[in-house]
Amino acid sequence: MKKNIIALLLAASGLVSSCKEDFLDRPSQNGPTLDTYYTTAAQVNAATGLLYNTIWYEWQDKAYHAIGEVLSGNMYTGDPKYNSFANFTVQSTDEQVSRSWYAFYKVAGNATVLIQTFEQKKSQVADPSFLTQGVAEARFMRGMAYFYLARVFGDVPIISDPVALANSGDYKVPRYLQKDVLRFVVEDLQYAEQNLPDASYQAGRVTKYAAKGMLSKVYLYMKDYANAKAKAAEVMSSQKYSLVSDYGAMFTSSKMNNNPESLVALQWLAAGGYSIGNPIQAYVGPAPLLKPTTGAGWSAIIPSIDVLNSYESGDKRRRWSVMEHGFTRTDWTNVNFPNGFKYDTTWTSSTDDATKIKTPTRSNALKYIVGPGSNGENVNGTATDICTYLLRYADVLLIYAEATIGTGTSTTDASALEAFNKVHTRAGLSPVTSLTKDQVLKERRVEFAFEGDYWFDIQRQGFDKAKQMLASQERGTYNGNGTINSMRVSISSASQLYLPVPQAETVSNPKLLEPAIPYYK
Amino acid sequence: QEQRTVSGKVTDESGEALPGVTVRVKDVQSGTATNVKGEYAIKVASSGKTLVFSSVGYKPTEVAINGRSTINISLIADNKNLQEVVVIGYGTAKKNEVTSSIASIGEKDIKNLPVPGVDQALQGKVAGVTVTSNGGQPGGGVSVRVRGITSVNGNEPLYVIDGVPILSGRSSVSQDQLGGMAGQSVQSPLAALNSNDIVSIDILKDASAQAIYGALAANGVVLITTKKGKSGEGKISYDVYYGMQEVPRRLKLMDLQQYANYFNSLVPEIRNSGAGNLDTLGEFKNPKVLGRGTDWQNAIFQRGYIRNHQLAFSGGSDKTTYYFSLNNFEQTGTVIGSKFERFALRASIDQQVKSWLKAGVSVNLSRSNQRITLTDGSDAVISVGLYNSPASPVRGFDGQYASVVSIGGSTFGNPNNPVALAEMRNVTAIQTKAFGNIFAELNFTNYLNLRNELNYDFTMSQNSAFQPYVRNDNTGLIILSPSKLIEDRGTSLYWSLKNYLTFNKGFGKHWINAVVGHEVSESNYDQVTASRQNLTLNLQSLNAGEGGTTQSISGGKYPWAMESYFGRVNYTYNNRYSISASLRRDGSASFGPNKRYGYFPAASVGWTVSEETFAKKWDLISYLKLRAGVGAVGNSGVGGNNLYTTNIRLFSTAPYGAGGIPQNVGNPNLAWESVVTYNGGVDLSMLNKRVDVTLDVYKKVSTNMLLQTQLPVSSGLGTAWNDINSPWTNAGKMTNTGIDIGVTTYNIQKNGFSWKTNFVFSHYNNILNELNDASASIRGYKEYGDAVLVTNTMVGHPVGTFYGYVTDGLFRTMEDLNKDGAKQGLDVKPTGTWLGDVRYKDLNGDGVIDSKDVTIIGNPNPDFTYGITNTFNYKGFDFSIFLNGSQGGQILNYTRRLTEGMTNPYWNQLSTVLDRYTSTNTNATLPRYNQWHNNNFRVSDRFVEDGSFLRIQNVSFGYNLPKDLIKKAKLTNARLYVSMQNLYTFTKYTGYDPELGSFNNNIRYMNVDDGHYPNPRTFTIGGNFEF
Amino acid sequence: MKNTFFKIATALFVTGTIWLSSCTSDDAVNAVPVADKLAPDSASGGSVLTLTGSGLGEMRTIVFDNGNVPAGLNPAFNTDNAIVFRVPDTAFGGTQKIIFTNKYGKSVAVPFKVIALPIVTELSNTDFTKGTQVTVKGNNLNDVTKVFLAGSTAEAKVISKTKKQMVIEMPASSSTRSKLTITNSSGTITTQQELVSVDNNYGFFKDNFADGLDNWSWGGDFTASSKNVWTGTRSLEAAYNGSWGGLSLHSSAGISTAGVNYLTFWAKGADIDRQVSIKVNWATDKVVTIPANVWTYFKIPATGFLTMPVINDFVFQIHDDGKTIYFDNILLVK
């Protein structure tokens, strides 16, 4: 009997000791780790590829329009998610405030982690040039993100090493002066300018000239007109970019992605669905067009009466940018429009919902609407493929013209006029022979309408002029009988030119409520 | 050897036959057991002089044979519970030897309860265990908290069923993948287990008891013991009940008449603002002719049914015992579309192979199928049902779902029809599970044995979420779109191998019980998810979906392993002084090489004062024991895999193609969460054992919590799935202090009538002492994009506290308005801040109401919870009433933001809005109608309510049919009963149900009512039969 | 004793089981609907009606029996004692019965008078001379008996009529503008819309350029043409051949604007919508969009536009690329 017992004991312990020494080593089976990755150009390029995409999403999706367009009076919304942007009652708890804050810092954070990671990896590869290029692309995007932060929020924290911050245990970072934030942006863009290639290695990748173009824009905001003009001139003289003649297609077809006019653009992929595809048409587009195939088309943000009135007669950009009654597209078909979509504002009741729509301004924005997927465009629910332009050549031309005027009020400088007229005449308008700052501003409004930029144009005029510009705007809607239900806004403090820091952040870091301090000692 | 047979009958003190009593000859290991009639027959060798009779709950009795061949005896009931055997993990102990805090409940408290999972059966039964159902969804989640809140991470205890830890949860597909809100996806892990198979549940409450489970035990351990066969004649038992369920309370929404009046009264209110137009409607001109309109509550609620059948066979010879059972449980919920069904099978066989070797096997097979209706969200079924207009129909006359309806050119109703959402969306969670063990037990001597045990748990989950495309052909309006199917499959295989030696022997006045052992365990979880949309003909098949851009597929593998050594010594001197010490060393694959091993020690002492000679004279007190203990346990199962290193998240779909991006920032020094508990307790029996009291006080300190660093958003590192995740660290500290009291009184016991009262009281005080940063906090948000902050867990305060503005009444006069109106952040005018708007307090006194003026506005943690059970028995009748209460916890009635928000004339509201502020009702309780801004429904103390309640949780009445009657039907036992569950709730809470639990068991969302699925009231009728 | 308990318990169990297994039965009352009162007893399309009575629940259809016109019914507005619904715009005028039919096929009929005055939504052509056929679109036109030029005895002849549309032939008129008075079985109305007499107003172009105008146009060919005619024999074919081309008519004598209330014209666009600026004396300017491929009527108030006492220059300037646009009846309407 004893023998049996011993045998059993042995058997049991044998089972146990058969476990190997690395029994407790269970590395992830779902992906690589840092030790084994970022050793090839393909791996680095794919990682920097994300910097053009999903990390921008929380801003691209609604905040982009709420800030750039609703706040500026270019668009109207009755949606409680962002109507505070229409009537200047934006609060620190507003969804779009926290989403844009989150998105810009997410871009900056992702870029920074990649910058640090690539720098570490440089010693592990024979030829680190692809890592240097990765760093340059990441610094470009980080500069881009901080440029938005400086414009949307004014004075903001700058975090150049999040890992060090995590290890420090003290997360209370102060706000830094806006001018220092812009300087930080310039430094990033200058690094990018020096280290990026002349031409995109993949369509849409930023280049040396994209960096120059962005620098010219940042300098313009810094009122450094000489540098703004010089950088714009470098882009122009490079001959690498030109205006696209079909302005309308540029905004309604992903076939036009990364066209010769595009210097910087976010890249989207409908196939990726939520947060990877471009969401704009889902909430800007009209339901009769989009609902049957995508379930969306909420007309949540629509052109304002004021922006419609700002197109001078004969300006083709109105038709290229806005859907108004009678607008048709034969290649956009769905179950209710087998022969092509027609924008019909004669809606009277919900029984008309399928084919008609009567928005409060009787219009929908057309930019970034690619239709219901009937014409070969990839449409995946709310997601589409169309790129979002962050910098177009038209912008460089207008920056050049504006920078030429500089601190003056008008110019007849031939090169400035030429730059301006390229943009102006593309719209079917007659060339001008002299140019004022206000003309440039007006041109920028219609040229870049619904592209998320006009608010910053108003903002950089300073409080007095911004206040006057805003006060003159009609932000109301049409009543059922066509009369205007007027809405006017008035701002009372320069602080209203910037969004408040989200409450969620100030709750844990009261330093964000204190005055900003210098970043550069 | 010459043998003879002794036979006889064993009864209790009242003369009732006692089945299952072990009868053996003294000094002989094997024996027999009495049959159902209490009869036995045993062969006795000539050397046998004495028979030993033993049975749980009775004093072991030795009877000298003295040459008799018939011996009838009656056993004397033992001191009610003190001789009970308690399961303590890797062994058992007699209750009077236990020096730590362990609570037990028996079969009676579990049986016949009309709930899918046994977790709910613990409610109000055990001091120190707070159980709240997360909602009335059949099979839905249950929040079980052993002694407060241990961690900001998970808090659910470890369930160990017959030695098998249940490490795989049950969850369904989060419904936001179909569009809209996510709803609750964490479901009860125990719903897959047939609760009628359970014989007892023992809960290890303090670390001195838990430490033997080391790194798995931080949130407490619930040991579940299932039924085994007993030697004796075979037994067939059949248990059945049928029940009906309903929603106990309806909210007072406006009916169509009230709504029409309300709508009419809004016309001048809106027009007078100068910024809005609302036209009167002919239909509403004479509200009296209107009916009640659509009762959306009727449309989304239904009468639920519940049905349970269980058939079990058990029995055995003196060497073999067996138990087989079959169970079918079926429940339809009280919200349309929800249901739960389970088939379960259990088999266990124990065999005395040799006199020194016992072996056994148990198999539990179950398949549960749950259909989940989307609730808990502002656009989920209940919320939409609450604010949908009574003027909009559920369906058209053609039976098709209606969406919005146009009345005189105005649009009423919500585009999302909640009935369609509930009925057409098919979200199911099917879990197939096999678990159990195989063991061999070697007795070297009668005091030393070795147990080898192999545990296994194989779980397959088939989750599916389906939404068809639904369009009303008549109106052309789209009801649900797009069609989409998500299929999610997971398999997990867990096994563990344990070997432990048990030594159990007395030496004179010394008694030693010791265990040493080794355990290895491994689990592999594999998961794959695929989805497609635009399904041909709405077929619920991935094959029917379109390929290309709209499909997705993903998966993952999650290996895990652990190796442990453990030991425990219990030493008792002279039945008076006990000491217990244990130590466990765990090595876990969850951590990196730097911090792979953890040690978890514990010690406790006990002094049975009543055994002292000086105590023998005490009249009042018959039993008194003092206990004290301390122990440490750990927690590793949170956060994720491989957090100690920087992982690369691979992505396949991106504009520039597939690649990888850092998923997290690794922390190579990441280690265990640690929980240390100090416990002191008293066990007391008084008044001639008519009053039993158990009292424990404790302090539980959690440190080194696994926390993801809460970096500011501006760091760019975050916690969302596609963020580069900020590093996890061990940081923070949380303390729970509390008191658990259990009192049982035997009030009357005479003339066949008995009345027993059981009282259970639990109190804990939770404080978060530290996080990884003094200003860090853990925030809970609602709505898309985390738009609305609802809770903020901050250092120095309890977890889960509600966070928002403090109201200061309404602006009722122009004087008020002139004084404070401008502070509110809007212009003072009818479309800004105006008469009838809520006035908020400027807490920091800077003259502006803004984000600096938010503060703690409520605490969801109760001051105490309690349960009172009264049981009456008279002859064959039994009656019990069980009250369950919770006092002092607050509720954030988030739903009222919708139902009393008064922002949209086309939405229905609670009838309380009839007392809103208007120019003629300036003393109103509610603010004015306001469609112009959102200030009035900010998260504020306006929506915080007292969540105290006292609930008649269960009333049951049963009757045991007389034996002589049922004998004819060959029945040995038959009981019929009726019972009512959740019969009535005394509460001031204005929502459906003050028992809210935690949304997906998350401490960020305790007691937040966001269109919550109310717990049903259940009537059941059933029978227990034994053949 | 025990026996009694047993019986009671069993009885309890059995009744309980029955109670649990009983389901709510469909209350197929098959009640016959009874109508007490319909208020009001006459009304026009779109008006809300309330029928009170008993047994009115579960109503499925409401039909106005003149022409079997169904009315919409919201189930939420249907109780056993009342039905609230609207007179359909499509109901035919006159006394008739409204038939209410419930789920069980039981009906009740209630007398009602639909007031279906003629409704005019559109008149086309707006420009007339004697003999011009004008299509009147609207509702309740099937029983029209008389059509007059408002305020006169000049009667138009009804050529054809249906419920929604009627064609009339215009009489001679002495007015510059006229509304119509239309009579049907429910009564008489006067249209909001006006018809313009081509003969009695000055026209820059009717079937040809008015006398005394010099064609100072540029950037295109602008001629009277019979290719696309709105009324009469010819229209003005404006073949703009470049961006910003202009049809410019100059009157050295000047055309008086005294008493002129509107500038009206018909235009048919090219294959796409085109914007055109109307400039008068190079002083005032108005942009209109001329829809593609369809004749469209434009009526521009003189106020703020024809502010000058005499018109010397009248221009239609095209925006964008050149396209051919047709104009007809460019009138100064008094």
Ligand SMILES: [Ca+2]
């Ligand atoms: Ca304040």
Ligand SMILES: [Ca+2]
């Ligand atoms: Ca003509």
